[in-house]
Amino acid sequence: MLLRESQRLAELGYPLLLSASNKTFLGELLGLDITQRRDASLAAAALGIVGGCRVLRVHDVRGTVRVRDVLDAVLSADPGNHPGNDPANDPHQAHDPHESGRP
Numbered sequence: 001m002l003l004r005e006s007q008r009l010a011e012l013g014y015p016l017l018l019s020a021s022n023k024t025f026l027g028e029l030l031g032l033d034i035t036q037r038r039d040a041s042l043a044a045a046a047l048g049i050v051g052g053c054r055v056l057r058v059h060d061v062r063g064t065v066r067v068r069d070v071l072d073a074v075l076s077a078d079p080g081n082h083p084g085n086d087p088a089n090d091p092h093q094a095h096d097p098h099e100s101g102r103p
Helices: 003-010 024-030 038-050 061-076
Strands: none
Touching: 003 038, 024 038, 038 061
16 A cells, blocks of 8 residues: 555655545545545544655645644654653652752
8 A cells, every 4th residue: 555655655755645535445444434534534644744745635624734733743842841751740759748849
């Protein structure tokens, strides 16, 4: 399947167009009627974006933009700047309930 090989195709250096929205293969793969393919189409778009597709033909523009934005935020996030990396937020660390944290 071409969608699965998007990353290899993107490595060739040409812009990739993905047109998987509401396609028959999604319906056959998942047993979905055309009116039920929105989520599958968004998942295919996400897979394509991660695989290097930079031009997408879609039916749900707003939903696809949200998917793109979430992927961008997750993939570009600085893991060192996450609240979970602060030892004070670690639920496994023992904390003195009487300590105010002030000097």
